[in-house]
Amino acid sequence: MDNATASGRVARDPAMVDVARLAGVSHQTVSRVLNGHPNVREQTRLRVRAAMEELGYRPNAAARALVTGRSQLIGVVAQNSTLYGPSSLLAAFELAASAAGFAVSVRRVRELDRSSIEAALEQHRNQRVAGIVAIAPTASANEALATVSAGVPLVTIDGDPERGAPLVTVDQEAGAYAATKHLLDAGHATVWHVSGPADWFDADGRVRGWRRALDEAGAEVPPLAAADWSAAAGYRAGQMLARMPEVTAVFAANDHLALGILRALSERGRSVPDDVSVVGFDDVPEAEFFIPPLTTIRPDFDAVAAETLGLLLAQLSGTQAAPVQRTLVPELVERRSVAPPQR
């Protein structure tokens, strides 16, 4: 019972053999045309292409993946968060990958713990993804990744540089250093810091950059205000800082913290930047419209995404055997939340 009868119509989606039959060639020749193999006569190529067009032929990725053992899929493991940085990164990566002809399969995990990450990697490998990208900004996530051999090319974003695995990061320390130095250069005696969650590398790097800038300037290192990434935590920290007259400059670990700090300062009548200067990190699109417009540090997420894809593709093509790490230095964006301290 051939359901591809002389009528020319087939019940199922057209496959390679259907195209081959219509074009009067073998399915192998169709395959060659599809994959751009050089040794096909021009005339044949045209005939095959016409047949594909006519039947609305669409290659079956599953069949191809089965025989080659590799799909045109890149797996991503990410945390379930709407934090600006990770979200932007992911969006940028998806766009870059789509442009390169890869689909991106995203697995969100609730927590970046060992078992969640392992499960996510497992499922990616079941799908026979060509490579995996892990957005792993915490220590626990990195420990988990270290114990798991992916079996496929793996690139980590925002991970642990010590691990020696392929990695793309934003240079948090350089950004924090620039932010702090900018405040010191404006004439402040020292700079206070409201930090992100302790187990994030990003937060840690920003603390280090802040401290290094203070050390180099010989400035006193004030106590660290530990927070998380939320505006709420920034507000709480800001309520403390606002009460201390000696606080004239604050570097917040991200823009949302800075927003909370701005409100706390405003509520206590401390003017920004006249009484207190504030610098953030991330340059969220709306930072320019905070009150006042926020001076901040801008990482280039598009560049991070592009580098990540590049590293992954290099591993796929086997060009790159040794692990490679790339670090991107963010830039300072000056707005109106910084001024010299008042006399």
Add this chain to the structure above:
Amino acid sequence: MDNATASGRVARDPAMVDVARLAGVSHQTVSRVLNGHPNVREQTRLRVRAAMEELGYRPNAAARALVTGRSQLIGVVAQNSTLYGPSSLLAAFELAASAAGFAVSVRRVRELDRSSIEAALEQHRNQRVAGIVAIAPTASANEALATVSAGVPLVTIDGDPERGAPLVTVDQEAGAYAATKHLLDAGHATVWHVSGPADWFDADGRVRGWRRALDEAGAEVPPLAAADWSAAAGYRAGQMLARMPEVTAVFAANDHLALGILRALSERGRSVPDDVSVVGFDDVPEAEFFIPPLTTIRPDFDAVAAETLGLLLAQLSGTQAAPVQRTLVPELVERRSVAPPQR
């Protein structure tokens, strides 16, 4: 040349036949165990599971997809944006799908035009995705979707209710109505509106809800301030509104517009909420820390994601033949940006 020799080791990843050999059954029985088929003896099931464990067997999704014609993949078409609403929605959907055992393949398009969307759908179908979710909040996106028969279950989010296709939306009109009514109830003679981009359904619905509330109250309908979704556009609109003494209440189409408006008002010395009341839409996490904390409308993105997945799974199981539409009503979150008008 069998490379799975008596040594028990295989060069390639273990396949079903390897498990079968070790467990002393046929590969079909392994398949049955894997798929939870009922008619397998308990003892056999255990033996097979043990063999799977021992070999570290992992099913090959490509092979399964090839034979069944369907993968455990859900394709998503989304625009390349970091707007809070779509991003949150996507993250929530990814989490829900992961929990249900589906991978989510995301294709980002730069623009929601016909050819981009068609290309994205095309690639999803090549992957033999089980179903597709389109985040299609603009008219052009919906036109494109209407002309394309997906050939697989398709659920649209934020799309055109007129199309009659399966759809999940937030009730923009109800949200906007509630926001506007809240301001009128506070005693304002009328409410001005800064709207989102004209070709978005979300923006359109919010305009309609705003107008309906005004009409019902018999209030004058002031000219519409058309903007996009950005804080920058809000700021520009705010600069106009701040100059007009008769403006005492503004409903912004989203929180970031509201942020820009707040800054513009602040710059011209018009106090919120004393001189002007403002309501936003979205309830971004940091809205509580705007100056002042923003009264806004909160859509439940988790619920939207859950409904979407539910609709898709229902279509997959064939339970749901007729197109179904679900609408979720957002809630008002009262903060401090609304007060009665000054005497």
Add this chain to the structure above:
DNA sequence: CAGATCCCTGTTATCGCTAACAAGTATCGA
């Protein structure tokens, strides 16, 4: 002009799985 070489194309085997059918054993009611 014979033999080697290059192009182009076709044939066959295979990837790892599920579907469909077949067949053997156990359980049951008459």
Add this chain to the structure above:
DNA sequence: TCGATACTTGTTAGCGATAACAGGGATCTG
């Protein structure tokens, strides 16, 4: 006790592509 009806398992045949090899015709070389 015997046929009917489970339940459990195995055998065979694809799914739609690529890989490897084979072979025929044209072109090149000496």
